[in-house]
Amino acid sequence: MSNSTQTGLGKYKENLLSIKKSFLGSFLRSGMPTSDKSRTAVVVNNFFLHLHGAKTHTNTLKPSYTLGLGLISFFLLVIAFISGGFLMVYYSPSIGTAFNAVKDINFVVISGKLMRNIHKWSGEAMIIFVLLHMARVVYTNSYKRGREFNWVIGVVLLILTFVLNLTGYMLPWDQLSYWALVIVSNIAAAPKELTDIFGITQYFDIGGATKEVLLGGTAPGQNSLTRVYLLHIILLPLGICTALGVHFWRVRKDGGLSKPDIVGDRETGVAFISPPQKTGGIFPTHKTYGLMELARGRTPAVDNDVENTVTSWPNLFVAEIAVFIFTLAGVIAYSYFIDAPLKEFANAAIPENPAKAPWYFLGLQELVSYSAFMGGQGLPGLAIAGLLLIPYLDREQEHFGIWFSNRQGRMVAIESFIVGAAAVIGSLAFVINFGWFRNWWPKIHQLWIIAINPGNLLLGFVVAYSLFVIKRTGSTRMGAISLFTMFLVCYVILTYTGTVLRGPNWEFYWSASQWPIH
Amino acid sequence: MIKKTRNTEGVSRRDFLGLAAFGAAILGSIGVLAGSLRFVKADVYSEESKKFKIGKKENFPIGTTRKFDDKNVFIFSDDNGLFAISAICTHLGCIVSPSEFGFQCPCHGSRYDENGNVIGGPAPRPLEWYEINQEVDGTLFIDAGKAVPQGTKYLFA
Numbered sequence: 222m223s224n225s226t227q228t229g230l231g232k233y234k235e236n237l238l239s240i241k242k243s244f245l246g247s248f249l250r251s252g253m254p255t256s257d258k259s260r261t262a263v264v265v266n267n268f269f270l271h272l273h274g275a276k277t278h279t280n281t282l283k284p285s286y287t288l289g290l291g292l293i294s295f296f297l298l299v300i301a302f303i304s305g306g307f308l309m310v311y312y313s314p315s316i317g318t319a320f321n322a323v324k325d326i327n328f329v330v331i332s333g334k335l336m337r338n339i340h341k342w343s344g345e346a347m348i349i350f351v352l353l354h355m356a357r358v359v360y361t362n363s364y365k366r367g368r369e370f371n372w373v374i375g376v377v378l379l380i381l382t383f384v385l386n387l388t389g390y391m392l393p394w395d396q397l398s399y400w401a402l403v404i405v406s407n408i409a410a411a412p413k414e415l416t417d418i419f420g421i422t423q424y425f426d427i428g429g430a431t432k433e434v435l436l437g438g439t440a441p442g443q444n445s446l447t448r449v450y451l452l453h454i455i456l457l458p459l460g461i462c463t464a465l466g467v468h469f470w471r472v473r474k475d476g477g478l479s480k481p482d483i484v485g486d487r488e489t490g491v492a493f494i495s496p497p498q499k500t501g502g503i504f505p506t507h508k509t510y511g512l513m514e515l516a517r518g519r520t521p522a523v524d525n526d527v528e529n530t531v532t533s534w535p536n537l538f539v540a541e542i543a544v545f546i547f548t549l550a551g552v553i554a555y556s557y558f559i560d561a562p563l564k565e566f567a568n569a570a571i572p573e574n575p576a577k578a579p580w581y582f583l584g585l586q587e588l589v590s591y592s593a594f595m596g597g598q599g600l601p602g603l604a605i606a607g608l609l610l611i612p613y614l615d616r617e618q619e620h621f622g623i624w625f626s627n628r629q630g631r632m633v634a635i636e637s638f639i640v641g642a643a644a645v646i647g648s649l650a651f652v653i654n655f656g657w658f659r660n661w662w663p664k665i666h667q668l669w670i671i672a673i674n675p676g677n678l679l680l681g682f683v684v685a686y687s688l689f690v691i692k693r694t695g696s697t698r699m700g701a702i703s704l705f706t707m708f709l710v711c712y713v714i715l716t717y718t719g720t721v722l723r724g725p726n727w728e729f730y731w732s733a734s735q736w737p738i739h
Numbered sequence: 740m741i742k743k744t745r746n747t748e749g750v751s752r753r754d755f756l757g758l759a760a761f762g763a764a765i766l767g768s769i770g771v772l773a774g775s776l777r778f779v780k781a782d783v784y785s786e787e788s789k790k791f792k793i794g795k796k797e798n799f800p801i802g803t804t805r806k807f808d809d810k811n812v813f814i815f816s817d818d819n820g821l822f823a824i825s826a827i828c829t830h831l832g833c834i835v836s837p838s839e840f841g842f843q844c845p846c847h848g849s850r851y852d853e854n855g856n857v858i859g860g861p862a863p864r865p866l867e868w869y870e871i872n873q874e875v876d877g878t879l880f881i882d883a884g885k886a887v888p889q890g891t892k893y894l895f896a
Contacts, residue, residue: 400833404846407831414863430780438784448779570808572833574845590847590861593830660859667863727848727860 260532276530277537280480289544290354296548297347304340314450319394320566338556347382348581359705363479369612371471381461388453390579399567400576402441406432408597418668481622494536574725583719591674600676615697633699641707645714648675653729683707789884796895820892823881829864
């Protein structure tokens with residue numbers, strides 16, 4: 222029965238019956254994929270899928286290359302966004318109601334505690350995985366060949382991750398929130414240390430102005446909570462989404478994930494990849510290779526897709542979904558067993574003792590306990606500047622996409638790990654045992670402490686040692702490995718010290734069980 | 740003659756006007772943004788007054804040590820008079836507590852002697868001393884917005 226002879230209702234009925242097929246077809250635009258050509262089309266024709274290339278290099282699919290770290294960070298962000306949306310149902314950003322709302326979420330709302338834990342832990346896990354992702358990028362030498370600026374965006378994403386976590390920490394308006402806000406706002410005001418020395422604070426109080434803008438006043442109060450809330454739910458998420466969009470977009474423009482120059486044919490070693498299917502679609506059955514497939518690179522390989530690529534559908538998407546489900550399962554399992562902390566209602570008269578920042582800032586708190594300005598602004602600023610400069614100071618093009626570049630790189634990484642750990646433990650041991658200038662000469666001028674304190678010396682040592690590595694090996698790449706390794710070691714050990722080894726009055730204890738009872 | 744006036748300095752009139760317009764657009768936009776940022780800093784915030792009454796001087800016989808918890812100020816009284824010392828650590832704003840050597844901050848371990856001088860830890864400045872005044876009816880009040888030199892003690896009639 223041809224269309225022209227159908228009645229109106231007949232056509233209607235036929236359309237109704239074929240809705241499933243026609244809707245799916247309109248959604249995927251080219252129907253369910255059956256050949257390599259249509260597998261390509263389904264990616265290219267889909268807004269979300271075309272974030273990926275139609276073809277994916279087999280090296281990208283090697284779990285031992287990427288470790289899935291960037292993807293895990295992204296999925297953690299998605300989980301944090303969704304769980305955060307749920308928390309917003311009950312939360313209200315007023316110092317009178319915020320604490321009760323969070324308590325309600327914890328104790329009254331069904332699965333509220335789990336939801337809050339998921340939000341908290343997915344956010345904090347992001348810090349760990351973003352750092353690990355950075356480490357992967359550094360150690361596989363992937364910050365080169367057009368990717369320099371994407372590394373810069375990555376560092377911006379790291380900072381946004383930290384600030385998002387920190388602002389979230391302040392929202393429950395409990396003791397932890399309040400005293401974190403006090404300390405952070407005073408770190409913002411720390412340039413006062415410098416302006417005081419030069420006697421220009423009354424004319425140019427940059428620290429005081431920053432603090433006032435952050436707090437919306439001179440002391441933490443309703444204005445502060447409003448501003449922190451604004452940052453946490455609008456400005457920073459918008460910022461991180463924008464930066465993430467550019468981050469992904471640039472990865473694609475740079476030809477997908479980094480990979481070594483030479484990847485052996487079919488040496489994928491990845492079990493789950495389905496091999497290219499050279500029939501159907503645009504490939505006539507009697508031909509063995511298709512020159513139509515032009516991708517980056519110069520080696521045509523017979524019966525093998527150009528440059529060891531396979532179709533993203535389903536190879537890449539299967540891998541991504543697997544990473545997602547494991548990430549989600551991990552977060553839920555952790556959140557089921559470990560509760561996010563919630564202390565008493567904020568009390569401006571009694572600080573916690575010890576008053577600790579959230580764990581990811583306890584390394585900085587250790588540095589802050591030498592000098593507020595250097596520990597809170599100077600040293601983190603220099604560390605970030607150092608990270609940003611890595612791709613611009615190391616421009617060696619060899620060994621791209623290879624873990625640790627070569628044997629020498631592995632040795633440098635191990636050596637820098639040991640040297641960095643020794644330096645940071647040594648400086649901590651010295652300060653803990655002997656104190657610093659203020660303990661020896663109470664009247665010493667503050668400028669001396671800003672200029673010479675254990676944090677500065679540590680940073681100076683790290684920079685000097687990486688320069689020494691460059692000189693010894695004649696390779697800036699080795700310097701980059703050394704610098705980043707020492708940065709990571711310092712961050713981890715300082716954080717551990719601040720978290721575990723510091724007790725009441727910021728004094729040293731081997732464990733919390735030795736803290737005095739009071 | 741006409742040629743000379745057109746192209747003497749290398750920038751044509753058209754280019755100059757174009758650049759000037761483009762520059763003005765950028766400068767104007769930056770100016771608007773910078774001006775808008777001023778929005779986030781109010782001239783006055785509705786906050787608690789820094790001045791607060793502490794009662795008559797008879798409440799503070801010689802040897803008194805008292806802390807006004809909600810104001811974070813210590814009041815001391817000795818032979819030379821009354822004096823008020825801030826309880827806010829000059830390092831990062833935690834609240835110090837009295838100890839055997841003077842004051843101790845819990846957050847980053849700053850230590851002060853009994854006059855508020857730093858004797859250890861990261862604090863950059865001594866604790867602030869505040870002005871104490873007397874109302875006409877004899878009530879004393881502290882102005883925590885007004886720092887006075889260390890050692891300023893007040894004797895009231």
